[in-house]
Amino acid sequence: TQLLEQSPQFLSIQEGENLTVYCNSSSVFSSLQWYRQEPGEGPVLLVTVVTGGEVKKLKRLTFQFGDARKDSSLHITAAQPGDTGLYLCAGALNTGTASKLTFGTGTRLQVTL
Amino acid sequence: ETGVTQTPRHLVMGMTNKKSLKCEQHLGHNAMYWYKQSAKKPLELMFVYNFKEQTENNSVPSRFSPECPNSSHLFLHLHTLQPEDSALYLCASSQAGWLRRSYEQYFGPGTRLTVT
Numbered sequence: 001t002q003l004l005e006q007s008p009q010f011l012s013i014q015e016g017e018n019l020t021v022y023c024n025s026s027s028v029f030s031s032l033q034w035y036r037q038e039p040g041e042g043p044v045l046l047v048t049v050v051t052g053g054e055v056k057k058l059k060r061l062t063f064q065f066g067d068a069r070k071d072s073s074l075h076i077t078a079a080q081p082g083d084t085g086l087y088l089c090a091g092a093l094n095t096g097t098a099s100k101l102t103f104g105t106g107t108r109l110q111v112t113l
Numbered sequence: 114e115t116g117v118t119q120t121p122r123h124l125v126m127g128m129t130n131k132k133s134l135k136c137e138q139h140l141g142h143n144a145m146y147w148y149k150q151s152a153k154k155p156l157e158l159m160f161v162y163n164f165k166e167q168t169e170n171n172s173v174p175s176r177f178s179p180e181c182p183n184s185s186h187l188f189l190h191l192h193t194l195q196p197e198d199s200a201l202y203l204c205a206s207s208q209a210g211w212l213r214r215s216y217e218q219y220f221g222p223g224t225r226l227t228v229t
Contacts, residue, residue, distance in 0.1 A: 004155075030216065031216050033216070033217060033218075035220075040222070040223075040225070041222050041223070042119075042203050042204075042205075042220030042221050042222050042223050043156075043203075043220045044220070045217055045218070045219065048216070048217055088156070090156075092216035099144065099209070099216035099217070099218060100158070100161070100169070101158070101216065101218060103155045103156040104155060105155050106155065
């Protein structure tokens with residue numbers, strides 16, 4: 001069974017601060033995705049990283065895939081209240097059929113004014 | 114705007130009731146999924162349908178019965194549930210295939226189920 005551990009589990013910061021969320025596993029994944037989920041809604045896909053060492057930027061969010069494709073990080077610069085939510089990483093295995101994702105334990109972020 | 118819709122958004126049912134959850138995707142995908150999200154637990158995959166065929170049943174109790182009449186619609190039939198089945202049930206879809214982008218799943222807003 002593949003497990004994805006996220007840290008920290010909870011993070012409460014003030015607007016303007018920077019933060020990093022980590023996603024770690026002992027398994028190698030074909031790709032890794034990050035989602036954000038707001039209360040009462042389903043997860044929304046933010047980014048997919050595929051290549052070991054890959055870095056992707058989405059405005060103030062920077063995503064990195066580890067060289068060995070076992071871990072990933074999400075860095076948010078100058079956090080805003082709109083960044084509040086549950087951040088989930090999900091690792092994909094190359095099964096060749098419908099995608100099978102293993103989801104992380106989640107990081108709940110609260111950004112206050 | 115989401116391409117995956119779910120109804121109802123909220124459902125309260127007794128342990129002896131029978132109800133169904135509905136999911137519809139408008140993205141032209143060919144794979145659909147049911148997940149369960151409970152407090153303090155990672156998202157749990159329940160069922161996977163690929164081109165209308167069930168390809169995964171993740172040891173889900175028989176009181177949950179999925180149905181996929183076509184690639185756009187997915188149902189989850191519920192009967193004689195237990196209070197511990199109370200959770201957010203999420204539907205997702207993706208484009209199945211060998212391409213890496215096929216691993217991107219798009220979720221509906223979920224059905225908040227409470228079993229009393």
